[in-house]
Amino acid sequence: MKILLVTAHPRSQSLTHAVAKVFADAATSKGHEIEAANLMAEGFDPVLREPDEPDWSNSNKRYSVAVLREMARIERNEATVMVFPVWWWSMPALLKGWIDRVWNNGWAYGDKTYPHKRAWMLAVAGTSPEAYAKRGYDGAMRTGLDTGILDYCGIAETRLELLFGAIEGAPYPEEILAKARQLGSEF
């Protein structure tokens, strides 16, 4: 499968980028092809301005050139995997803005559904599973991201994988990378 691997992190040496690389290497060794979309390195502008605002009375609205280019990049692939750090119990604004602008009315929802049958989110979480469970952050993220975005856009094979404990020290980072490798192998 051709996978668009979308990352949103400011530091190339981050655990998030290491997760993306390990996932990509494992998926490639299973015969998948990876196209990298490093939104930070590319300088993607996440702010939704008027040209990309949905027109609820016109599902054929022509969006900005930048958005049409992103749509074409998605369309030449067959699956999407987004790898990002959890920031404020959600995704970085950079990735949120990519979705705001590109996963637009009449293309990802409305008259159409997102072009891919499979889309996964791998979220590198700073704290432990217990910290998430204590306040229900994991459930809230599943509702907002998996149900609210992936399901909403008609994607059949969705997955939100929370990779816990990134800043908790050993053994978490190694476990996170092992999980990313496993996910790449089973994609």
Ligand SMILES: Cc1cc2nc3c(=O)[nH]c(=O)nc-3n(C[C@H](O)[C@H](O)[C@H](O)COP(=O)(O)O)c2cc1C
């Ligand atoms: C702005 C900001 C907000 C964050 N919010 C959360 C959060 O809500 N929950 C959490 O578990 N970790 C949070 N963290 C910690 C990150 O998830 C953590 O730094 C990251 O997963 C570590 O991996 P990295 O090396 O790829 O950055 C936050 C970090 C930043 C910079």
